[in-house]
Amino acid sequence: MAGINNIIEVSGLVKKFGSLAAVDGVTFDVPEGEFFGFLGPNGAGKTTLIRMLTTLLKPTGGRAVVAGIDVSASPQEVRKKIGVVPQALTSDLDLTGYENMDLYGRFYSIPSRERREKIKNLFEIIGLSNRQNDLVATYSGGMRRRLEIARVLVHAPTVLFLDEPTIGLDPQSRRAVWEFLEKFRKEYSLTIFLSTHYMEEAESLCDRLAIIDNGKIIVLDSPDRLKSELPGNDIIHLTLSDLSMISPVEDKIKGLAFVHNVVAEGEDLRVFVENGAVNFTPLLESVKEAGGIVNSVGIHQLSMEDVFIHHTGKSIREEGGKKVNFFVGAGLPQKLSR
Ligand SMILES: Nc1ncnc2c1ncn2[C@@H]1O[C@H](COP(=O)(O)OP(=O)(O)OP(=O)(O)O)[C@@H](O)[C@H]1O
Ligand SMILES: [Mg+2]
Numbered sequence: 001m002a003g004i005n006n007i008i009e010v011s012g013l014v015k016k017f018g019s020l021a022a023v024d025g026v027t028f029d030v031p032e033g034e035f036f037g038f039l040g041p042n043g044a045g046k047t048t049l050i051r052m053l054t055t056l057l058k059p060t061g062g063r064a065v066v067a068g069i070d071v072s073a074s075p076q077e078v079r080k081k082i083g084v085v086p087q088a089l090t091s092d093l094d095l096t097g098y099e100n101m102d103l104y105g106r107f108y109s110i111p112s113r114e115r116r117e118k119i120k121n122l123f124e125i126i127g128l129s130n131r132q133n134d135l136v137a138t139y140s141g142g143m144r145r146r147l148e149i150a151r152v153l154v155h156a157p158t159v160l161f162l163d164e165p166t167i168g169l170d171p172q173s174r175r176a177v178w179e180f181l182e183k184f185r186k187e188y189s190l191t192i193f194l195s196t197h198y199m200e201e202a203e204s205l206c207d208r209l210a211i212i213d214n215g216k217i218i219v220l221d222s223p224d225r226l227k228s229e230l231p232g233n234d235i236i237h238l239t240l241s242d243l244s245m246i247s248p249v250e251d252k253i254k255g256l257a258f259v260h261n262v263v264a265e266g267e268d269l270r271v272f273v274e275n276g277a278v279n280f281t282p283l284l285e286s287v288k289e290a291g292g293i294v295n296s297v298g299i300h301q302l303s304m305e306d307v308f309i310h311h312t313g314k315s316i317r318e319e320g321g322k323k324v325n326f327f328v329g330a331g332l333p334q335k336l337s338r
Contacts, residue, residue, distance in 0.1 A: 007032045007159055007191045008053065012062035015048050015215075022048040024215030025062065030191060035181075037206035038195040039304070041316045045215040046195035047087055050163045053193070054084045067158050080108075083152030087163040091148050093137040097128060100136060101151050108155035115154065122150040125183050127176070142173025146180065153184060160184070162194045166201060174198075178205055197316055199304035211308055218311045226307045231260030234276030234299055235306050236283055238269045241293040252290035253283060263309050267295070270309060272302075 008030035015023040023045045030036045038046050051057035053064055055075035064071045067081040091100045098119065105115040123129045126146040136144060149165060165181075166174040178201065185192055196202050202209050203223045210220040219226060240246060246264050253259050253271060258279045261272040273279050276299045287294060309315050 005032045006030060007034075007067055008036075008193065009065040010053070010062070011064075013049070013052060013059055013064055014061035015045075015052055015057060016060045021215050023052065023059075026212075026215070026217055027062075028210060028217065028220055030193060032191055033185075033189060035185060035192045035205055035207045036194070037202045037209035038193075038212050039197065039199065039202040039209050039308070039316075040195075040212035041197055041314075044197075044212045046197075046212060047163055048215075049212075050084075050161055050193070050195055054082060054161050055079055056084075080155070081158050083155070083157035083160045085149050085152055085160070085162045085165055087167065089141075089144055089148060091136050091144055091151065094135065096133050096135055097123070097139070097147050098132040100147060101154055104151050105154040110155055118154055118156075122153060125180050125187070126150045127180070140173075142169050142176065145169060145173070145177060149177070149181070149184075153188060153190075156188065157190070159191045159193060162192065164196055165194065166196070166198065174201070181205065199308070199316065203304045211311060213312050219307070223304060226304070227302045230272065230302055230307060230310050232258075232272040232274050232302075234273050234301055235303075236271045236273055236276055236280060237298045237300070238271065238287065238292075238294055239296045240267050240269065240287075241295045243267055245290075245292045249287050249290045249292040253286050256283065256286055259283070261310060263313060265315060270306070272306070272310070 006029040010029070011027045013023055013026045014021060026049065038049065040046055048057065052059050053066055053071060055071050055078050059072060066078050069077045069081065071078050095103070101119045101122065102115060105119065110118070123132045126149070128143060128146060131139065131143065136147065139147065145165065149162065152160065166177050169177065181192065184190055194205065206223060208220065208222050211218045240249060243266065246267065246269065250262050250264055250269065254262050258274045259271055260274065263270045271283065273283065280299060284294065284297070305315060
């Protein structure tokens with residue numbers, strides 16, 4: 001099953017916390033050099049999966065091989081091959097950006113000259129050369145995140161794991177992270193494994209992505225193919241003025257020839273249609289006939305969000321309020337045995 005060039009091979013991986021299967025029998029491979037993503041809502045099992053792949057958590061069952069090494073059998077060996085950026089921010093606020101990177105390099109016993117050169121190059125890529133001697137306490141959230149991503153590349157890993165790397169960042173900082181992840185990938189021939197609950201992020205970065213919900217992979221493919229497999233090509237999004245209208249309206253419009261699927265959430269209806277521009281008016285007439293009063297209406301082309309909704313019947317809410325804990329962790333990886 002596993003090809004020679006797969007840098008990550010996962011089969012039947014399970015993690016249980018008591019009776020809860022946080023990761024529930026997950027199987028996939030990632031070829032070398034791929035930008036691979038896990039997209040899923042809060043509690044889907046993304047962090048648990050990453051923690052198993054990066055040797056921080058022992059699987060309850062199944063198998064995971066990273067860079068040719070079994071994560072359960074030889075965790076120390078795996079750690080030398082990977083860079084891990086956890087969900088929480090972990091750099092030391094009382095040190096400068098340079099010192100944070102340097103400490104990390106020393107930890108991995110990178111010789112001083114090589115360390116200096118590598119760190120210089122990394123600061124250039126993340127565009128923070130002029131801030132490298134400032135305390136991290138003076139960095140913005142986006143700058144700190146950039147530093148933390150670059151930091152784990154000091155020891156030249158072959159696989160980079162990122163758990164929701166742009167959570168809590170403003171759109172501009174998020175884009176900056178996307179850009180230099182691409183640069184890192186090219187410059188260091190990295191394989192990148194990323195988890196996210198941002199649709200746009202998954203779509204713009206990932207060669208392939210797995211949609212995960214309740215610990216299970218629901219679909220896995222390239223963003224383009226995931227979208228092209230959906231019925232129809234446009235979404236008409238309706239908000240009705242009253243919850244009681246949803247059911248009769250849904251029944252009525254499901255019968256229309258150009259309607260492929262209807263997903264209701266509260267007062268909202270998401271209608272998967274053929275040729276939205278042409279069928280917009282007939283749809284609204286049909287809604288009216290069924291007694292529906294429309295509060296707002298919009299039309300858009302299929303997005304990753306619609307892919308998720310199509311497969312799970314619910315939307316991933318991009319919660320603005322989700323916070324990253326700024327004070328978790330000491331900023332250093334687990335000790336390597338020498
Ligand atoms: N140490 C633990 N003990 C008990 N339950 C846990 C533990 N860690 C995670 N869980 C549970 O496992 C499930 C998956 O959690 P996980 O953190 O992997 O999700 P996630 O996809 O990373 O979510 P988020 O987007 O919020 O970070 C959740 O139901 C969570 O409550
Ligand atoms: Mg998580």
